[in-house]
Amino acid sequence: MKRRSIGFNLAAWYFAVFACGLALFSIAAWFAMRASVFHAVDDELRDRVRGVKQFMDSQISSLSLLEIRDEFREHSVLGPGGDLFQVCDEAGQWLYRSVSLENANVAIARPAALSSSRFEDRRIERHWLRFYSQRIVVNGKPYTVQVAAVMNEAYEALERFRLILLLATPLLLIVASAGGYWLSTRALAPVDGISRAAQRISIENLNERLNVPQTGDQLQRLSETLNAMLARLASSVLRMKQFTADASHELRAPVSLIRTTAEVAAQKRDRPAAEYLQALDEILEESERTSQVVDSLMLLARADSGKETLEPAVADLCAILRGAVEQGGKLVRNHGLNFLAQVPDGPIWIEADAEALRRALLILIDNAAKYTPPGGSVTVRFEARNGLGVASVADTGIGISKEDVAHIFDRFWRADKARSRELGGAGLGLSIAKWIVETHRGSIDVESDPGKGSTFYIRVPLDKGEKPFKS
Numbered sequence: 001m002k003r004r005s006i007g008f009n010l011a012a013w014y015f016a017v018f019a020c021g022l023a024l025f026s027i028a029a030w031f032a033m034r035a036s037v038f039h040a041v042d043d044e045l046r047d048r049v050r051g052v053k054q055f056m057d058s059q060i061s062s063l064s065l066l067e068i069r070d071e072f073r074e075h076s077v078l079g080p081g082g083d084l085f086q087v088c089d090e091a092g093q094w095l096y097r098s099v100s101l102e103n104a105n106v107a108i109a110r111p112a113a114l115s116s117s118r119f120e121d122r123r124i125e126r127h128w129l130r131f132y133s134q135r136i137v138v139n140g141k142p143y144t145v146q147v148a149a150v151m152n153e154a155y156e157a158l159e160r161f162r163l164i165l166l167l168a169t170p171l172l173l174i175v176a177s178a179g180g181y182w183l184s185t186r187a188l189a190p191v192d193g194i195s196r197a198a199q200r201i202s203i204e205n206l207n208e209r210l211n212v213p214q215t216g217d218q219l220q221r222l223s224e225t226l227n228a229m230l231a232r233l234a235s236s237v238l239r240m241k242q243f244t245a246d247a248s249h250e251l252r253a254p255v256s257l258i259r260t261t262a263e264v265a266a267q268k269r270d271r272p273a274a275e276y277l278q279a280l281d282e283i284l285e286e287s288e289r290t291s292q293v294v295d296s297l298m299l300l301a302r303a304d305s306g307k308e309t310l311e312p313a314v315a316d317l318c319a320i321l322r323g324a325v326e327q328g329g330k331l332v333r334n335h336g337l338n339f340l341a342q343v344p345d346g347p348i349w350i351e352a353d354a355e356a357l358r359r360a361l362l363i364l365i366d367n368a369a370k371y372t373p374p375g376g377s378v379t380v381r382f383e384a385r386n387g388l389g390v391a392s393v394a395d396t397g398i399g400i401s402k403e404d405v406a407h408i409f410d411r412f413w414r415a416d417k418a419r420s421r422e423l424g425g426a427g428l429g430l431s432i433a434k435w436i437v438e439t440h441r442g443s444i445d446v447e448s449d450p451g452k453g454s455t456f457y458i459r460v461p462l463d464k465g466e467k468p469f470k471s
Contacts (some may be wrong), residue, residue, distance in 0.1 A: 035259025328365030372397035
């Protein structure tokens, strides 16, 4: 089934809504005009009744019935509305009756039967008449006055107005709908441009961007949002490519070394046992290093996919620090370095994954030991301030240049690649430490002075009332 365009759907909805609105407007306009016409006629009929009453108040007491009829006849000729009225008393005797009404035998209610004034429409011969009947009292005697107005012209005007509405409404609806369709297609033309541009963009050219119309409306915001999404995708794809390249490069060297060592050992089967043992030791060492790299890669991959989760529990942060210091101190001293730790007795309670935080601290201590020359020192400090637990790991090592500080937490980044490989580093430790700390709603950063050493800071919130882990 062929899908209709947004422009067509908008035009269809516009047609339906406008048609309903125009129909309601036409009906309301016709009834409003009819009410206006009838209101004007009704006011005129009431004025005529008041005129008849005034005449009767001033003349009827001094005249006979014949004289009254003559006066009424003269009054009807001179008064407004013409000779279309009749008057009767309580006994049903006619004081006056217009010839046309008498010929048509138009009935009139007696005063006693007329509880209130009333309007009614009647068709007499070829004419529509609107009658108004009212009970009046003159000199203590009740009378019924009935006046009428010819409504032919009013009905003709209403009919002409109805025909105009019937003819003009569809025409206006067609013109408005065509204009609405043209406007909708014109307004949505940039969307088609965005769609065509988006179709041209693939993983091969993620650096291309959509044209952003400077209209200040939803289309501009849509283009900017899509461009921001493309930027994020391009950055993610670039990181994936870099990660894949670095991982393959990092794994290629130990695998090649293991294979080469095994091939050399297998070429001469009459070698002394000591040489075979040395070859096996080299293979085991590289296997362990490769296993560590693979484990780190798997950890980061699970973290990126959201499948790697930590297990929070209420723990003593000081105990976590003391455990990391105890194990890290051995690493530092094995490198011939001085080690100083300043950890309070505590306890300081925090909701955290104790093993993960201990691992992050060990990564920093291990890095400090690797990049500090013999005779140097590594210092671990901790303090609580402003609701944060702040742990610092300072060394007197080679330091980090300003250019490298921006990339120090990137995966596989190593400022001194040759020295890092010699020390067994894969460039993943700081990335893992950053993930652990940020999962605890904390932050990690570094201050460094090349040739003088570096200081890494871990800051985690101490409040345990909130869930500290990102979903």
